[in-house]
Amino acid sequence: MTHSAHYKPEKAQAPKPRYDPLRLPAAILAEPRRRRRRERPKLNLPQPLPAAAAAAAMSQKKSRGGAAAGDDADELSRSPLQAVLLADSFTLKFRPITLERPKVLLPLVNVPMIDYTLSWLETSGVEEVFVFCSAHAQQVKEHLEEAGWTGKPAAREMAVTAVESHDAISAGDALRVMYGRGVINGDFVLISGDTISNMSLKDALQEHKDRRKKDPLAVMTMIIKHSKPSILTHQTRLGNDEIVMAIAPETKELLYYEDKADNSHLCVTIDKDILANNPTLQLHNNMEDCYIDICSPEVLSLFTDNFDYQHLRRHFVKGLLVDDIMGYKIYTHEIRSSYAARIDNFRSYDAVSKDIIQRRTYPMVPDVLSFGNCHEMKLHRQGIYKASDVTLSHSAQIGANSVIGNATSIGEQCKISNSVIGEGCSIGKNVLIHGSYIWDNVIIEDGCKVSNSLVCDDVHLKAGAIVEPGCILSFKIKVGKNVVVPAYSKVSLLNKPSNEDSDEELEYADTNSGITDSPPFSISKSNADHPTIICEDDDLGASETGTSGVLGYIWASGDTGIQDEWRQSIAPIPKEKLQELQHAVSFDDDEGSEEDLNNRPSEADRDNDSEISVVEDDDYTKFEKEVEETFQRALDGVHQDNLILEINALRLSYSLQHADCAGAVFYSIMRGALVAAQSTNDNLLKTTADALAKWKDLLRNYTKTVDEEMEILLKFEEMCQDITKEFSPLFSKILPYLYDKDVVSEDAILRWAEEKENADESDKVFVKQSDAFIKWLKEAEEEEDEEDEDEEEE
Structure with missing residues (x-):
């Protein structure tokens, strides 16, 4: 039974007011505030050796290596650690961005990608790096010198050499x-310059x-990590396609690799010889390839012997796995608490940027590492980084998880959130920027x-311009007054090249590709075969037809059009697309339920000597x-309806109930409140009340029954006892707040207390702590029962 009365401690004689957890006792208000988190120290990178000392050290290493030439294992261990960076x-x-800059x-x-990669290699003990350059090689070499990675004398102890072809x-x-250069002398790290770790x-x-040492045929070790793809999109949060791997559980040998699995039929075909030779194997679709490989020198010779090997995974890895003549083997190394990710597309660019801002990549964060000419950043509350100038x-508002670069000015009434602003930018009044990346010298x-959206260097947006989600504005684009750039538009001063190779994803290395002799021009709707918005008017005023106003070429989206642009876009997945995908998944589940019954393995099939361990989460x-990771993304601006769709998709993939979602969502909200309180030194009770008020509708979506409400209470108990003990003394204050906000009902609270009556004393801690509130609920229920009886008698 429910009622509208509200709890107040027994001492008060006045009418019972609504419970307010923010009206804190004086003792709590007098508690000392948490200490502010100390500023992170700058990472002390190794100081460079003088040229003579460095040469002497290398000479000593070579002489030691020569003395042990007869012992391959010793020679391997003493060789300087090298890396090849692509x-x-x-x-x-x-x-179109990479037509002008690598x-x-x-x-x-606000830091070039390659600097993160080189810094990680240096701190990992790599002594010599060969940076392989192809497209825009001159730009890469100039940057390496300006940033102090190369030059005379070298600015760092790690030797960096550019290799150009x-x-x-x-x-x-x-x-x-x-x-062919013959510079790799032993095992080496193979990595691309867009990898953060x-x-x-x-x-x-x-x-x-x-x-x-045991097996010379073990030529490569791949770094992998856990990252389950979405059941809806079959993609990781980085926008990469689902990968299926078969791994021997004891040896960690890679037996099967497919990066373009047949998602439409969820079909994986494994050679019967693999099953015959491996009594137990684990089939994973929850691993992400970090594209960090430790290779033996034989890897280079294998590429030389097989000129058809072009792609590292599609050709080389798969080629070795099916080659039963040479017998070369690939192994895996899974990382758990560490971070590693490759920026493969615009969605992963967005995800990794947020990870850096939220310090998941520490010490690779803005306020710890500074590169080349980059200015020092300072971390403020709520994950806001600002340069000194x-x-x-x-009146400007800078929201959480934002970065403001040096020499940037921000006008009155501006609102910036979850965004990165580069150096030398000029932002006027009443500008709204959310979830975007504004590079240098943008007006x-x-x-x-x-x-x-992503806005490159030297772009100019005139007053009132609107850039809709998913847009890419390349270098020096100009958008006219009050012009709307449609969602998912890619705009460049360079026209789209017509000689692209559609069969392979190969970089078009010609740095002048796409440059046309004729300037951008204005077209009208009557002759517009493509969604191109082009104008050469200096004033860039929007015409009456709306077809003018942007200086640049809008690139066509290809054969698939904009229908699939959302998959690898900076913009969140549209709500209608999520609903469409969820409907398709639900339909497939209904179709498959009967099919599964008709295709169960026979007793003979199950009695097979080989056992396949399918790793399901x-x-x-x-x-x-x-769910916590999904909720964290919601804090970055994902709409609550989209969050519900994503959580429901996870529930389907794990075959769980609504009650499981209720506990997981509550846990995520409370964890977020705890982290926010610790980072801002705010009172934990106030921060928790604010978080529950903001997300109460999300919780209610998963608390339709008393059992689901009970799950929240049980999860709260568990958190207070183990995971987040900081909430333990606040249990009796937060419980009435959950009741007042209709997150948990009177029936759920009384049933929870009743089930604890015969429990051990250790299980009654929070019932006893909340005894006054529970007693009030019971008395209020009795009073309401008496009122109902009186009404019936009348």
């Missing part, structure tokens, strides 16, 4: 060039070396709105972690 991604996914030099939270159009070509290489290197109006005039802990 500064060309050999893909087209960042076009991908590895694109700013990631304009003929290479694939990763395979690059490695064949490296083999903070993992330690020590364990993975040791595993690789130990295997090599920022001009910020008093945004009054009243503009930019949502979930049915563990509630993993589900809870994924």
Whole structure:
């Protein structure tokens, strides 16, 4: 039975007011505030050796290596650790931007991508790095020198050498060039310059070396990590396609690899010889390839011997796995608490940027590492980073998880949230920027709105311009007054090249590709075969027809059109697309339920000597972690309806109930409140009340029954006892708040207390702590029963 009365402690004689957890006792208000988190120290990178000392050290290493030439294992261990860094991604996914600047030099939270990769290699103990350059090689070499990675004398102890080849159009070509140079002397790290990591290489290197001593055919170790794809999109949060791997559980040998699984039929075909030779194997679709490999020198010679090897995974890895003649083997090393991710598309660019801002990549974060000419950043509350020379109006609002670069000015009444603003930008009045990346020297005039888009250097948005979600504005684009750039538009001063290779994702290495002799021009609707908005008018005023107002070429989206642009876009997945995908998944589940019954294995099939262990994430802990990650993205601006759709999709993938969602969502909200209180030094009770008020509708979506409400109470008990003990003394204060906000009902609370009556004393801690509130509920229920009886008698 429910009623509208509200709890108040017994001492008060006045009418019972509504319970307010923010009216705190004086004792709580007098509690000392949490200490502010100390500023992170700058990472002390190794100081460079003088040239003579460095040469002497290398000479000593070589002499020691020569003395032990007869012992391959000793020679392997004493060789300086080398790395090959591919500064060309050999893909087209960042076009049109990469027609003018190489991908590895694109700013990631205001720092070129390659600087993160080189810094990680240096702190991991790599002594020599060969940076392979193809497209825009001169730009890469100039940056390496300006940032202090190369030059005379070298600015760092790690030796960095640029290797240039304009003929290479694939990763395979690059490695064949490296083999021809003869500079790799032992095991080496193979990585691309768009990879961000903070993992330690020590364990993975040791595993690789130990295997090599026992088995010379173990030529490569791949770094992988857990990252379950969405049941709706079959993609990870980085926008990559689902990967299926078969791994031997004891040895961690990779037996099968498919990066373009047949998602429409969920079909995986594994050679019967693999099953025959491996009594137990684990089939994973919850692993992400980090594209960090530890390789033996034989890897280079294998590329040289097989000129058809172009792609590292599609050709080389799969080629070795099916080659039963040479017998070469690939192994895996899974990282758990460390971070590693490759920026493969615009969605992963967005995800990794947020990870850096939220310090998941520590120490690779803006306020710890500074590169080259990058200015020092300072971390403020709510994950806001600002350079020292920022001009910020008093009325401007900078929201959580935002970065403001040096020499940038922000006008009155501006609202910026979940965004990165580069250096030297001028932002006018009443500008709204959300979930976007504004690079250097961008001018945004009054009243503009930019949502979930990327704006490159020297772009000019005139007053009132609107950039809709998913847009890419390449270098020096001009958008006229009050012009709306449609969602998912890619705009460049360079026209789209007509000689692209549609069969392979190979980087078009010609740095002048796409440049046309004729300037952008204005067209009208009558002759517009493509959605191109082009204008050469200096004033860029929007015409009456609406077809003018942007200086640049709008690139066509290809054969699939804009229908699939959302998959690898910075913009969140549209609500209607999520609903469509969820409906398709539900339909497939209904279709498959009967099919599964008709295709159950026979007794003879189940009695087979071979056992396949299919690794499914049915563990509630993993589900809870994924819900928390999904909820964290909601804090970055994902609409609550979309959040519900994503959580429902996770529930389907794990075959769980609404009650499981209720507990997981409550856990995520409370964890978020705890983190917010710790980072801002605010009172935990107030922060929790604010969080529950904001997300109460989300909780109510999963608390339709008393059992589901009970799940929240049980989860809260569990958190207070173990995971988040900080809430323990606040249980009796938060419980009435949950009741007042209709998150849990009177029936659920009384049933919870009743079930605890015969429990152990250790299980009654929070019931006793809430005894006054529970007693009040019972008395209020009795009073209401008496009122009902009196009404019936009348």
